[in-house]
Amino acid sequence: MSAYYLGIDIGAAASKAVVIDGQKKIIGAGVIPSGTNYATTASAVKAEALKQAGLQPADITFSVATGIGGRNASAGSYHGVIICDARGVNLTFPGVRTVIDIGGQGSQVITMDEDGRVINFNVSEICATGSARLLQVVARILQISIDEIGPLSLRATKPSSFSTSCTVFLETEVITRISQGDSLEDILAGIHRSIADKISGMSRGVALEKDFAVIGGGALDSGLVQAIDEKLGIKTLVPDNPRLMAALGAAVIAGEH
Amino acid sequence: MSETATPSKTEKKRAINRLKSMYPLRNVVQQDYIDTLKASNEGKPTVWSMLNYWEGDLPLKAMGLNIVYPENYATLLAASGAAEPFLDASDSDGFPTHMCGYGRSTIGYSYRMMKENGGKIPPDAPLGGMAKPALLLGSGIICDARFKWFQSLARYFDAPEWCLEMPMMATYEGSEPDLEAYQVKFLVKELKDFIAFLEKLFKQKMDWAKLEELTDLAVKIHETTYKISELRQSIPGPMHATDFWSSMPPSLFFAGDMKVSLKCYQDMLAEVQERVNNKVSGINYPERYRLIFAELPPWHSLKFFDSLAEMGWNFVFESFGYHAPKPPDLSKYSDPCEKLARLSRNFMFNVFPEAKADNIQNPIVETYLKIARGFKADGFFMHPLISCRAASCSLRTVQHWEQEKLDVPSLWVEGDIIDKRVFNPQEVLARAEAFEQTMDHYRKVRKSRGLDW
Structure with a gap:
């Protein structure tokens, strides 16, 4: 009988599930909004990943969960x-x-050894500064979809400047920049710089080593990835499914159970 | 179960191996609140006193005045899960939510007492509450928020506030030997002015012999607590941080009867020594990691340390600002005010000199480097507070130099001292799991560098 392992990541915004086989190959995955009932969400995202894998719950050898x-x-x-x-x-x-x-x-920001064991890490503080939450807020104000942010920002000619990286205060500053006539593209590029500044600050506590990868929902934003690369002077890798990495890691750990 | 009782044999094994000698010290403080309230009901005045590193506590005690400590009371509010209504009351009276948790909770207490309860103690106040003050004794040291906090409290009660000053800590310039005489002179004048004010306000004379007796007792208490701290460097760590936090007020504020406190600390010293002799740990699980806690604890969630103890995390030292250094020899001074001035100055300037070897020009950093070496720390648990710059602003620098000089990493956990609503224990446990891998890694790095832990 084949062995299959499930990883579930219930994040603040999105929940993800990944099923891998005994060779650690992804055979099913799901992503849904986290909503307000994490237990229900976990069942739903697990069902989605199992469906894609063509498996039943009883086929799973072991499962590991992660996320808030x-x-x-x-x-x-x-x-x-x-x-x-x-x-x-x-x-x-x-x-x-x-x-x-x-x-x-x-x-x-996490550094790790060749076996994927954590060497050091730095986690953003209690506010949402430096997170993808800011992108959601800005998309709402600018009345664009979140998927449009990256491509638009790459067309900026003179990125806007913001005095803060605080999500709440930045919301007000974005409105000020609109009133001052800044273009949509420049505002978005400025937001990316603001997040990149915060990421840069977080990276100071850990000794960065190449190669680099950007993951999570923010990695889907090509403009943000470019801003991080420029700020840190690095070239980052982005997985095909950057939001699935924690769920995938959970599935890998499940396979070692 | 009474506060002084030891756990029964039928209870589940506790994760932290509490010192039996901690309970009587905790009781000294709790009894002090009860006694002060009783005295107030009999018409005797109560003084609310800020942490002042002993500058003002002993003159008050020598005059037989009853003292409560709002900072300490705020920790009781938090530890008993009663803080939120008081925090909310402060917010509703217009004070900012990002203000010091000690300030917020006791401003809320005062607001509810004077504006909502007609001058009566709020019914949900733990230990019967704090009686209305006849005097508020503030202190200019540590931070400006404390200074303004007592001014705000005084307005609720229409009570006088006196503020004691002290030369600035945490600078090498202040530690220059030539300055000592000026600093002592300044402190002696502060004390004499304060005592004159007390005599006028309470219409009674200072008992100078009593002040001298209490100063001698203070030295003995600090000699004892210093010896306890030194013993705690043993492996396994014989005394967990939670025992220190629970037992520190009779040393930090001189709360309660100081003769009783001295006996209790001597008992604690004997118990810790016995543990060291027998290699008994402060946790009931094998000591896997030795942690230092910096700086102010989450008073609302001290039980959370049980979860970390179950993982083998022993918090072997903590909160250097709460520890009295080795006391000075005061026997050659005859003026009681000078004795007290030198004892008080000792905290501000004598914790640092031994730590200068690293030449980083930051006394707090160097003190923590000394502590990390002495205690053979595997990691630091940094607890920066949104609401406290004074206790948080040095932590990043400490983190940097611990890593740079000693390869001792830090776990960074933002929180609050009083408001548990900003604390997510599950999130911290998730980070703690990753931090074990970090501590394992740097243990190997330190060994490869020739460090002995």
């Missing part, structure tokens, strides 16, 4: 998202030693 709501997921065990991020990226890009995870409510 992961303890509600009724999985076999729970591990923190930092460890899971590292393991997921280690499987995807074995040469990566530094991971920048830009999540829906917080971000983290």
Whole structure:
């Protein structure tokens, strides 16, 4: 009988599930909004990943949950998202030693060894500064979809300047920039610089080593990835499914159970 | 179960191996609140006193005045889960939510007492509450928020506020030997002015013999607590941080009867020594990691340390600002005010000199480097507070130099001292799991560098 392992990541904004087989190959995955009932969300995202894998719940050998709501997921065990991020990226890009995870409510910079074991990390503080939450807020104000942010920002000619990286205060400043006639593209590029500044600050506490990867929902924004590259003077790798990395890492850990 | 009782045999094994000698010290403080309230009901005045590093506590005690400590009371509010209504009351009276938790909770207490309860103690106040003050004793040291906080409290009660000053800490310039005489002279004048004010306000004379007796007792208490701190460097760490926090007020504020406190600390010293002799740990699980806590604890969630103890995390030292350094020899001074001035100055200037070897020009950083070496720390648990710049602003620098000089990493956990609503224990546990890998890594790095832990 084949072995299959499930990883579930219940994040602040989105929940993800990944099913891998005994060779650590992804055979099913799901992503849904986290909503307000993490237990229900966990069941739903798990069902989606199982459906894609063509499996039944009983086919899963072991499961591991992670993320802020992961303890509600009724999985076999729970591990923190930092460890899971590292393991997921280690499987995807074995040469990566530094991971920048830009999540829906917080971000983290993680360094790791060749086995995906954590060397050091720095987590964003209690506010949402430096997280993808800011992108959601700005998309709402500018009346664009979140997917449009990256491509638009890459067309900026004179990125706007913001005095703060605080999500709440920045909302007000974005409105000020609109009133001052800044273009949509320049405002978005300025926002990206603001987040990149925060990520740069977070990276000071850890000794960055190449290769670098950006993961999490923020990694889907090509403009933000470019801003981080420019700020840190690095070239980052982005996985095909950057939001799945923690769930993938959880599935890998499940396979070691 | 009474506060002084030891756990029964039928209870689940506790994660932290509490010192039996901690309970009587905790009781000294709690009894002090009860006694002060009783005295107030009998018409005796109560003084609200800020942490002032002993400058003002002893003159008050020598005059037989009853003292309560709002900072300490705020920790009781938090630890008993009663803080939120008081925090909310402060917010509703227009004070900012990002203000010091000690300030917020006791401003809320005062607001509810004077504006909502007609001068009566709020019914949900733990330990019967703090009686209305006849005097508020502030202190200019540590931070400006404290200074303004007591001014605000005084307005609720229409009570006088006296503020004691002290030469600035945390600078090498202040530690220059030539300055000592000026600093002592300044402090002696502060004390004499304060005592004159007390005599006028309470219409009674200072008992100078009593002040001298209490100063001698203070030295003995600090000699004892210093010896306890030194013993705690043993492996396994014999005394967990939570025992220190629970037992520190009779040393930090001189709360309660100081003769009783001295006996209790001597008992604690004997118990810690016995643990060291027998290699008994402060946690009931194998000591896997030795942690230093910096700086002010989450008073609302001290039980959270049980979860970390179950993981083998022993908090072997903590909160250097709460520790009295080795006391000076005061026997050659005859003026009681000078004795007290030198004792008080000792905290501000004598914790640092031994730590200068690293030549970083930051006394707090160097003190923590000394502590990390002495205690063979595997990691720091940094607890920066949104509401406290004074206790938070040095932590990043400490983190940097601990890593740079000693390869000792830090876990960064933002929180608050009083408001538990900003604390997510599950999130911290998730980070703690990753931090174990970090501590494992740097343990190997330190060994490769020839460091002995």
